[in-house]
Amino acid sequence: MNIKLFLIIAAMIGAFAALTGGASGQAPAGGRASGTIGSMDTVEIRVFREEELTTMGQLSPNGTITMPLIGAVKMAGLTTDQAAAAITAKLKDGFLVNPQVSVSIEARVRRSITVLGQVQNSGVFELPANRKLTVVEAIGMAGGATRIANTKKITLKRNTGGKPQVSILNLKDITSGKTADIPLRDGDVLTVPESLF
Template sequence: MRRFLFLPTVCLALVAGALAEEPPPAAKAAPAVDYTLQPLDLLRVMVFQEPDLERQVRISQEYTINLPLIGLIDLTGKSVRQAEELIRARYDADYLKNPQITITVLEYTPRTVQVLGAVNQPGAIAFTPEQQMTIMEAIAKAGGQARVADIRKVRLTREGPDGKTEIYTINLDDLMKGSSTEKWVLQKGDVIFVPERIL
């Protein structure tokens, strides 16, 4: 009797272990369909059951790509999903019946922020669109603050959606102590300036 009870127990343990190794659905990366395409992004454009139309193309500085049969496509302001629909409509209009288009971003154009002033390695810090970089992480990547840095008066310069320049003064001492809930997630083109202490 013990023999028959033992085997199911082992089987259940193995199944439970296998299930535990499978990441939960929320942990799996979702397709970046809402990512807004940028110049120099490298794309793979695939048309279902039409391998001759598959292309790897890099978006030009004018936000365009060139595809077989349909020619130049303007992707200004388009997300991955919107680009798929635009290309599908162009092929559907004259060449294919209800084509299925899949776009994969093979390489993202680097986004950079500048970290200047009293840091050990000032300069540009690059990060990808799937990353979220905070002001603390950017300063750490710039070698950390110098001994003469005044971390209570760090300036973040950012261009707003309306094109106007916005300047924020940030107390990094509060961030490090955990007394501030603001993480200050960075955006492309941000400039961080760490001033020196006034002696």
């Protein structure tokens, strides 16, 4: 597949995700959201007919929230359904016979990536709340690479444990399937350099 055609398709996918709310960092106005829970998100946990167990609050920096009876529960990285199942299992373990638990995301902490250099529209882009965003999709959301871009030497800068880690990526290798596309994380910076003629 021609790399320019692929980038156009990726840009269309990115635009569609943004229009349909896939890149929204907030729970719907006046409503609750489901999906993957991020660290520092605000969640509400309800247990049917057990009002005293209702818990709402922001997750701690290590991705947990403390509930009555069962203490700290790790929720970051789980979907709302997975979190409800984990809490149900803990409550069944000596506390309630048949707990019915629901978990919802009340507010999300905005997570974003930055795309710089030789793309049509450089800038900061929000990470979708309910799915992963990859390098190819991010470049597509930025309008694709320019004619003078060197897509063989894209840099991905990522902070891992407080230490910056830099990787060099070849977009053609990713789009051809030679190497895997990389899911992006909060704070990642992609830079597309200019080709030297």
